Amino acid sequence: MFKRFKNIINDTDFIKAWLLLFSIFVPVFFFYLVDAMPYGIAMALGVFLIAPSDIQGNLKHRFYGMVSAAILAVLGSLIGEITQFNLTLNLICLFLFVFFTASVAVYGFRASLVSFSGLLAIVLSYANFSKETGLGLHLLFLGLGCCWYILVSTLYIIIRPHSYIKRQLGNLANKTAQFLVLRQKIIEKPKNLTKYLEKQNQLHIEINELHESLRESLISNRKIYGQSNTNRRNLLIFTELIDIFEVALANPIDYNWLTDFKKTTPQIIKLFSELQSDLAKRLLHFSSYFLSEVKLDKKDGIRLKIKKLRDVLQNDSSLKSDIESKATLKTWFNQEISIYEKLSHIERIVLNLKSKDKLAKLTSKSINRFLTPVDYSFKVYKNQLSFKNIILRHALRLAVLMVLGVIVGKWFALQNAYWIVLTTLVILRPNFGLTKERSVKRILGTLLGGAIAFLIVYLFHDPILFLVLSMLCLVIAFTLIQKNYIGAAAFITLNVVFLYALLQPNVLSVIQYRLLDTVIGASLAFCGNFFLWPTWEHANYQKEVKEAIKGSLAYFNQIRKLYSTKNEVDDEYKLARKFAFITQGNLSAALQRMAQEPKSKQDAYQKLYKYTALNQTFISSLASLGNFINTHKTTQMSESFNFIASSIADNLTTTLQNLEGKSTRLVSKKETESLKNAYNDLSYSLNKLTLTQNETEKIQEAILIYEQMKWLYEISEKLKKIS
Known part of the structure; x- marks a missing residue:
């Protein structure tokens, strides 16, 4: 219980x-003491308006983003009043x-939160906070409130520059551990494979988001933090967590084989399950270390499990005659x-022990390649000016609905009618x-x-109690807003009611x-989202499929190159892996969005689910193949x-061409025969190896290469067929 509470208070x-x-x-307290409360309220409003734009990452982008949010907040309040x-x-x-401010979101997530500050400002202008101070002074102190929050939040970053990164590393370790737990559950109950794979897809999306956030924080801020030992260690830990995720994605097992093998030799599968459980617990322990600063326990008992297995x-006598199962x-x-x-390796980094430094050969230019570039030029905005653009349609929809909200409030003379527009603003999504x-x-x-x-x-009539509860509810609401929206909405309502009770x-x-x-x-x-220029996933999902x-094709080509050259993993391999992981996460997110739409709009759901x-499965097989080639001395590519x-x-390329509506050539009988011969050659090599040699490493390689290549080809054929 105490550890969970500590995790909460250390949460970002x-x-x-x-x-x-x-x-x-x-x-508020200062101006209350000098009997000038309206000025304190104006500054508090400025703080409230600019806070949503305070997101971590590139510190330069953060500063300019918050300054832009402050300008939009003042401008929105001015126009509204x-x-x-x-x-x-x-x-x-x-x-x-509303239209032009909301359309700023074409520049990405940070820009969408900057625009939200301006939108929130023009909505709250209908509350007429400037009555007692006059509009000029109200805007002045509102702007000062924005500057005050920028100062406070920046000072916190200066005082604790690595605290955010440490918490994000803890969150990433936690999510990756959950992914490992799902692998263990699949082993224990392979019949529930579909259910667990859906959960893995959701975790994949969340892990991708954490990867992107940490890349930006660790890499883009190196000039500010410098080449400090702490920043270097954090970057090393991050690279290890990415590698763990690649291995966790890898799937060297045919689940049909697993089900049959488990019936005959359950004790071996049980040992694997226990080992995976211990690995996940160890990673969760690292997560607790990063999040709650618990003492790192050096004794994990995993070595004994590994030795036993x-x-x-x-x-084991049952494996002596079953060479293929033994190799698998x-x-x-x-x-x-x-x-x-x-x-x-993570433990050695944390404890400052000597270890091989993976970053030794990486230059700043090399590391910066892993950042997702963001272009804030006007050219980007100009290129997005199309009614087909989802963000611009959302901006137009939001503008129309907010105008309707004001009209409804005025027509029926509702008390605090701006709550209608505020609710529409925070709920409406593209x-x-x-x-x-929502x-x-x-x-x-x-x-x-x-x-x-x-x-x-x-039950109570104590103003002091209402004041204290309103402040606590505000903290809890902002803590829950990304985690539990029902809870956040409940505490926001409590905060509003307690303030009005005063x-x-x-x-x-x-x-x-x-x-x-x-x-x-x-x-x-x-x-509005149903009738006003709706964006249905069936009209846009093919873009995510193509990406x-x-x-997958880029990742596969890098693995093929790695097997051919026998070189160490380079930046090109890691960039291709990153691209494959991100695009698969985006594809899973598209599937989730379509699943939430009305049944009448889900005509492409089954097709998207198959993709x-x-x-x-293709990426999982690639991860298994890539991890094996990277960690073993392999033979010459045949x-x-x-x-x-x-x-x-060729199959993947044909799939892309089909999705783009381009004509593709048919596979000739000669090519089909050549493919069969190639499979027969691999199969013959495998049989010859297992019958005449007792070299486990070569047997492993032969079986893994044969099975994974066969699997990859079958999947690529299915992808081509449904395209």
Whole structure:
């Protein structure tokens, strides 16, 4: 329980929430003491508006992003308040500002949060916070509040420059450990393979996001942090975690074989399962070390498990006559050894022991190649000006719905009608599925928060209690907003009700209008995403499929090159692997989005599911092949291997051409016969090797190469067929 609590208080969102509360509390308390509360509220509003744009990564981009958010916040507040004397003018300005500000999101995730600050500002301008100070002074202190938060959050980074990276490494270790746990569950219950693979796909998406975040933080900020020992160690740990994930993706096992083998020799599979469980627990222990700073336990007991399993594989009588099974198990065993070696390397890095430095040969130019480039030029925006662009359609939809929200609020003279527009803003997303999900969660959270708030306000009448609870609810809400949206919505409602309880006695009406406005705003978002220029996944999924196939082809070509040259893994291999992992994660995300859409819009779901499952299996097989070639001394590449590899590459290329609507040539009978001959040559080499030699390494290589190449070709054929 204590460790879990420590994980929470060390969480990135929790720390950011406390920074937000501190930045709000200080100016409010100061101006309360000097009897100038409206100025404190204006500064607090500035803090609240700019906080969403505070995301980690490249510190230069972070600073310019937050400055841009501050400018948009002041501009949005100015336009919103100065045009309220005329409803028509106000609605026109609202539409134009919302559309152009929301369209800034074409520059990526950071830009979308910068634009959110401006959008939030123009919505909150309808609350008329400038009544007591005048518009000029209100905007001045709002801008000062933005600057104050930039100063506070930047000072925290200067004081604890590596704390964010350490927490992200802990999160990455945790997610990777969960991936290992799913591998173990597949071994224990292979019948539930589909269920576990779906969970792996979700984890794959989350791990990709952490990889990208850490790449930007570790690599782009090297000039600021310098070549410090801490930064270098963090980068080394990150590379080891990426390698562990590649091995975790690798799949040297045919699950049909596993089911049959488990029936005859369950004790061996049990030992593998126990070893995988211990490896996952060890990685979770590293996660706790990074997140909660627990003492690193050097005794893990894994060495004994490895020794026991090695002895069984060498001496078990049932394996002496089954050479293929023994070779498959040996390959599987070597993969677990590879994970353990990487975990041991992380331990040595953490303990500052001497270890082989993988970064020794990497230059700054080489490392920077692993960053995803971001272009903030106007040319990018100009090139995206098309109605086909999802972000621009979303911006147009949002602008129309926010205008409708204001009209509804004015027409029915609702109390705090800007809550309608605010709800629409925070719920509406470019795709229907996420909007629907957030609409339901927002309403449920508001109902829950309203019910709890009513009970507390009804039972207690202490303003100090309401003030303390409102601050705590704000911290909890911002901590949960990315993890549990229902909980976040509930605590936001609690925060709002407690603040209003300090200002007016009739809290019940506040709760009623809060719920009513939330339902109206959520309904607008839901209907708008369905009827106003909707973006359905079946119209766009082929782009993700093509990128995923390109990623698999690039990864396959690098493995083929590695097997041919026998060189060490280079940057080109790692970049191809990164591209394959990211594009597969994007493909899985597209499948999830389509699954959330109405049944009538899921006509391509089965096809997309096949693409996702086949490409995931293809990458898993590639990871197994690449890991084996990288960690073993392999024989010379045969002509048969090269011919089959060319056939696989041709199939993937044909798949891409089919997806792009280009004509493709048919495979001739002669080529089909040549392929059969190549398989026969590989099979003959395998049989000859297992019958005449007792060299385990060569047997392993022969079986793995034959099985994986056969598997890869079959998958590439299926991909070509469904394209």
